[in-house]
Amino acid sequence: xxxxxxxxxxxxxxxxxxxxxxxxxxxxxxxxxxxxxxxxxxxxxxxxxxxxxxxxxxxxxxxxxxxxxxxxxxxxxxxxxxxxxxxxxxxxxxxxxxxxxxxxxxxxxxxxxxxxxxxxxxxxxxx
Amino acid sequence: xxxxxxxxxxxxxxxxxxxxxxxxxxxxxxxxxxxxxxxxxxxxxxxxxxxxxxxxxxxxxxxxxxxxxxxxxxxxxxxxxxxxxxxxxxxxxxxxxxxxxxxxxxxxxxx
Numbered sequence: 001x002x003x004x005x006x007x008x009x010x011x012x013x014x015x016x017x018x019x020x021x022x023x024x025x026x027x028x029x030x031x032x033x034x035x036x037x038x039x040x041x042x043x044x045x046x047x048x049x050x051x052x053x054x055x056x057x058x059x060x061x062x063x064x065x066x067x068x069x070x071x072x073x074x075x076x077x078x079x080x081x082x083x084x085x086x087x088x089x090x091x092x093x094x095x096x097x098x099x100x101x102x103x104x105x106x107x108x109x110x111x112x113x114x115x116x117x118x119x120x121x122x123x124x125x126x127x
Numbered sequence: 128x129x130x131x132x133x134x135x136x137x138x139x140x141x142x143x144x145x146x147x148x149x150x151x152x153x154x155x156x157x158x159x160x161x162x163x164x165x166x167x168x169x170x171x172x173x174x175x176x177x178x179x180x181x182x183x184x185x186x187x188x189x190x191x192x193x194x195x196x197x198x199x200x201x202x203x204x205x206x207x208x209x210x211x212x213x214x215x216x217x218x219x220x221x222x223x224x225x226x227x228x229x230x231x232x233x234x235x236x237x238x
Contacts, residue, residue: 112222
């Protein structure tokens with residue numbers, strides 16, 4: 001079964017750090033780009049970050065650039081999101097999502113085409 | 128790129144059609160000719176689910192009452208006959224320009 005399972009969420013104080021993980025199964029993880037998408041309580045979806053299948057150039061939303069780092073370990077079929085300098089506005093459910101492309105280059109047939117989503121992990125930033 | 132959706136709330140009678148509009152502040156035609164635009168459905172309490180990709184391609188398992196169309200900056204998701212299981216929030220996303228951006232969502236509910 002194709003599956004993504006996030007973990008690592010929790011309660012953290014403003015200014016703190018947290019690392020999220022997303023374990024993939026049921027597909028060849030290293031051949032797909034991966035993304036993080038978040039949803040604040042009662043709000044809509046917000047794209048956070050993307051990384052190609054090879055782990056090359058990462059992409060970030062302006063709201064997290066310089067504070068969050070996306071990475072992946074293809075040997076462990078796992079995606080990560082290291083979050084630093086957390087703010088109350090980072091409070092959200094964080095989803096990992098598989099994209100239908102390997103690279104984000106001009107040859108990509110699809111982008112932002114998140115066909116598989118995890119169940120989400122909750123991050124709460126509060127004192 | 129700013130994505131706007133209308134309406135933001137859509138009460139629909141069962142069996143009736145529904146239409147959601149999504150507009151982008153810039154053309155979503157990439158320099159390679161592709162248009163990276165997709166639709167997602169989020170049912171209450173669930174993770175999002177892809178419905179339509181590349182403007183008009185329906186996902187496997189998605190009922191054929193769902194259809195996507197549009198080009199450039201104007202896109203539409205149509206439900207030919209709304210069923211109870213269609214209740215939820217529908218989001219568009221553009222992936223032509225970085226950063227990727229979602230629309231604010233349209234909440235579909237049954238009258």
